[in-house]
Amino acid sequence: xxxxxxxxxxxxxxxxxxxxxxxxxxxxxxxxxxxxxxxxxxxxxxxxxxxxxxxxxxxxxxxxxxxxxxxxxxxxxxxxxxxxxxxxxxxxxxxxxxxxxxxxxxxxxxxxxxxxxxxxxxxxxxxxxxxxxxxxxxxxxxxxxxxxxxxxxxxxxxxxxxxxxxxxxxxxxxxxxxxxxxxxxxxxxxxxxxxxxxxxxxxxxxxxxxxxxxxxxxxxxxxxxx
Numbered sequence: 110x111x112x113x114x115x116x117x118x119x120x121x122x123x124x125x126x127x128x129x130x131x132x133x134x135x136x137x138x139x140x141x142x143x144x145x146x147x148x149x150x151x152x153x154x155x156x157x158x159x160x161x162x163x164x165x166x167x168x169x170x171x172x173x174x175x176x177x178x179x180x181x182x183x184x185x186x187x188x189x190x191x192x193x194x195x196x197x198x199x200x201x202x203x204x205x206x207x208x209x210x211x212x213x214x215x216x217x218x219x220x221x222x223x224x225x226x227x228x229x230x231x232x233x234x235x236x237x238x239x240x241x242x243x244x245x246x247x248x249x250x251x252x253x254x255x256x257x258x259x260x261x262x263x264x265x266x267x268x269x270x271x272x273x274x275x276x277x278x279x280x281x282x283x284x285x286x287x288x289x290x291x292x293x294x295x296x297x298x299x300x301x302x303x304x305x306x307x308x309x310x311x312x313x314x315x316x317x318x319x320x321x322x323x324x325x326x327x328x329x330x331x332x333x334x335x
Contacts, residue, residue: 160243162280169236169288176232177296183235190247197314203262204312205274207246209237209281210255212302221299229298230254236284244277245270259312271309278305 175182211217211233218226234256238248241258249257260270281303290300 160276160280162283165240165243165280166284166288169284170292172235173232173289173292174296176228176235177292177298181228181231181235183231185235185238185248187248187250190249193247194249194314195316198316199314201311201313203267203310205246205260205262205267205270206308206312207241207258207260207274207277208255208306208308209258209278209303210253212304214254217299225298229293229301232289233301236289237281240277240280240284244273244280246274246277267309271307274307278307281305 172183217229221229233254234251237256238258241248241256244260246258246260249259251257260274262270282305285301285303293300
């Protein structure tokens with residue numbers, strides 16, 4: 110009868126240290142979930158039913174016209190986002206990440222003089238940021254022609270934040286098509302197209318120097334819209 114002998118590559122001390130580390134990581138994760146439960150609950154309400162897209166489109170048209178004719182007056186503070194993320198530094202937390210950027214922005218920058226390109230970019234980031242806020246999300250940062258945002262989740266509750274993120278995406282498409290493009294066309298500017306992606310899952314919040322950033326390590330579920 111064959112006899113098998115199994116030998117661990119790690120000694121008893123290594124095993125105990127590993128188990129203690131796992132236990133500590135689980136406690137930090139539980140704390141981050143607990144902290145998230147103390148955040149504003151607007152993202153845990155189905156917001157598409159209360160968001161008036163028709164009024165939002167009209168407001169977008171007014172603001173876009175003002176951007177083109179008068180100049181920017183909109184300020185987008187990110188201090189509140191920074192303060193929230195500081196609670197989760199060096200921990201993991203489940204987030205819904207939304208990324209929206211302009212299609213063919215390089216072509217726009219090559220074909221338009223700077224004085225005509227600037228108001229388009231300012232109006233785009235302004236309108237996308239306002240929609241994120243309306244759906245309970247937080248703008249994390251701006252990268253080139255892209256707006257990066259996130260939605261907090263609760264333990265075992267991904268449905269509402271995911272629904273709000275998808276509704277936010279669909280509203281972004283209508284805002285671009287019926288809000289911004291209507292005014293851009295009237296004033297001789299090219300129409301805009303956008304690309305939206307959504308990630309869902311556990312994210313690690315890591316602080317680089319004085320700037321808070323994150324890394325998402327979940328399966329990406331993208332939806333592309335024009």
